Amino acid sequence: xxxxxxxxxxxxxxxxxxxxxxxxxxxxxxxxxxxxxxxxxxxxxxxxxxxxxxxxxxxxxxxxxxxxxxxxxxxxxxxxxxxxxxxxxxxxxxxxxxxxxxxxxxxxxxxxxxxxxxxxxxxxxxxxxxxxxxxxxxxxxxxxxxxxxxxxxxxxxxxxxxxxxxxxxxxxxxxxxxxxxxxxxxxxxxxxxxxxxxxxxxxxxxxxxxxxxxxxxxxxxxxxxxxxxxxxxxxxxxxxxxxxxxxxxxxxxxxxxxxxxxxxxxxxxxxxxxxxxxxxxxxxxxxxxxxxxxxx
Amino acid sequence: xxxxxxxxxxxxxxxxxxxxxxxxxxxxxxxxxxxxxxxxxxxxxxxxxxxxxxxxxxxxxxxxxxxxxxxxxxxxxxxxxxxxxxxxxxxxxxxxxxxxxxxxxxxxxxxxxxxxxxxxxxxxxxxxxxxxxxxxxxxxxxxxxxxxxxxxxxxxxxxxxxxxxxxxxxxxxxxxxxxxxxxxxxxxxxxxxxxxxxxxxxxxxxxxxxxxxxxxxxxxxxxxxxxxxxxxxxxxxxxxxxxxxxxxxxxxxxxxxxxxxxxxxxxxxxxxxxxxxxxxxxxxxx
Numbered sequence: 001x002x003x004x005x006x007x008x009x010x011x012x013x014x015x016x017x018x019x020x021x022x023x024x025x026x027x028x029x030x031x032x033x034x035x036x037x038x039x040x041x042x043x044x045x046x047x048x049x050x051x052x053x054x055x056x057x058x059x060x061x062x063x064x065x066x067x068x069x070x071x072x073x074x075x076x077x078x079x080x081x082x083x084x085x086x087x088x089x090x091x092x093x094x095x096x097x098x099x100x101x102x103x104x105x106x107x108x109x110x111x112x113x114x115x116x117x118x119x120x121x122x123x124x125x126x127x128x129x130x131x132x133x134x135x136x137x138x139x140x141x142x143x144x145x146x147x148x149x150x151x152x153x154x155x156x157x158x159x160x161x162x163x164x165x166x167x168x169x170x171x172x173x174x175x176x177x178x179x180x181x182x183x184x185x186x187x188x189x190x191x192x193x194x195x196x197x198x199x200x201x202x203x204x205x206x207x208x209x210x211x212x213x214x215x216x217x218x219x220x221x222x223x224x225x226x227x228x229x230x231x232x233x234x235x236x237x238x239x240x241x242x243x244x245x246x247x248x249x250x251x252x253x254x255x256x257x258x259x260x261x262x263x264x265x266x267x268x269x270x271x272x273x274x275x276x277x278x279x280x281x282x283x284x285x286x287x288x289x290x291x292x293x294x295x296x
Numbered sequence: 297x298x299x300x301x302x303x304x305x306x307x308x309x310x311x312x313x314x315x316x317x318x319x320x321x322x323x324x325x326x327x328x329x330x331x332x333x334x335x336x337x338x339x340x341x342x343x344x345x346x347x348x349x350x351x352x353x354x355x356x357x358x359x360x361x362x363x364x365x366x367x368x369x370x371x372x373x374x375x376x377x378x379x380x381x382x383x384x385x386x387x388x389x390x391x392x393x394x395x396x397x398x399x400x401x402x403x404x405x406x407x408x409x410x411x412x413x414x415x416x417x418x419x420x421x422x423x424x425x426x427x428x429x430x431x432x433x434x435x436x437x438x439x440x441x442x443x444x445x446x447x448x449x450x451x452x453x454x455x456x457x458x459x460x461x462x463x464x465x466x467x468x469x470x471x472x473x474x475x476x477x478x479x480x481x482x483x484x485x486x487x488x489x490x491x492x493x494x495x496x497x498x499x500x501x502x503x504x505x506x507x508x509x510x511x512x513x514x515x516x517x518x519x520x521x522x523x524x525x526x527x528x529x530x531x532x533x534x535x536x537x538x539x540x541x542x543x544x545x546x547x548x549x550x551x552x553x554x555x556x557x558x559x560x561x562x563x564x565x566x567x568x569x570x571x572x573x574x575x576x577x578x579x580x581x582x
Contacts, residue, residue: 071390076405181405206403208405209406296367
């Protein structure tokens, strides 16, 4: 691992050089933040529906794979940044709950030689701990997305171990060394200063903590890449207009995917922030990639 | 960088920073160990590095020094070693690794560095056991060379070596079947097979085997067979102190010795028979 990085790398953390991009337009940093905020404000209510229609429901599988890769054990503290509508958070809670149930079942099997009193006591303390002290904090910069997320949580019955915080990925409102896992699913593309976000991720993670990033990435296969482009530019904005009444936001979405650094570049950026054992896994031939790094 | 009193946690937190400043520190002349309070943070390189929670009392100086260079593999090995004590409770799983990471002061998410089925933990354990066995055999050999001990006959040597190696499994014997099944997964077979063959080779080497003919292969195959079958017997043995297993082992080693005697007897008998037939043929033809 060569740690000597020259000047060109320092600029890599910016969205694209000193001038920012918003999709294929050129804007300043401030303008970009504004525009992105507005994009998500307007799509918030239809966000989930649009996700399903654009990716034909595959985004659920991608998010499932992310949580499986994380393989959290009960007692894990997760920070889900740009987690707006809570998809990752809910999956995390389900996963931890099922692991916890299996743990309890195993404990009960071993309890066959205990007295009734002891079994009762163990059962009591476990019953109130279905998550095993795991917690997830959902952080998003956009109030509308958080609102939608909270409503969804209420509707689906998630209340324990879940909290919602308004915050900027480039400047997280948390202390150092707090979280076991930091995830950012389909959010890092919208961050204006990716290097700052990665540094913040490093800061708030405990030593040994894991950084996981799920994001659209670059397809190297030329045939697939052409089909993907066709689908992205012709179909998605149309769906956006039809379903959400918002062509421009989905045009931005598709363009921002093209502007985002490819797998190797993002891996180098993550290493720059100080993470070790950085690796990525392509899903669907590179349409989506999961990057993982550890704070060692 | 030698910093014997700095908690490893701090070293881990600072490791990203350490790598960059390590070049400066390398140039500084390293004094004797009398300079205990080595100030690793001149001019406030890390003004906000606060040690976290209970510091593990850990004097791994070698680990500290190479933290700058080989940190990832070394750290992984440390985590796996720490995880071994949780195996009786959690089995050979990612949970045990997570608990191990916790004792080192790391987050449970560090278990994500390894496979979720615990293969690395088992392979690490097996290679550690093999290393311990080699050390043991080395020590014994030295004693024999110094004349302080008698050289054991081959069958006794093999028996003792296999017994010593199998005894290392005793603390984990309940979860060992699970480990064996994981070692047989196609993904793990290359590594587990190479560990097994190198261990058997070691034992024969210390037993004084210097064969350069086909015997080399037969001897190792035979010992591998003895080891594997004894291991399986041990898994099902409920006698006190595993006496049944050791008796089984004794019998198998004796069988192997007999077999090699029998083989040479058969060969000489065969030769004798052939000579007899030749003589008869000559007589008849005359």
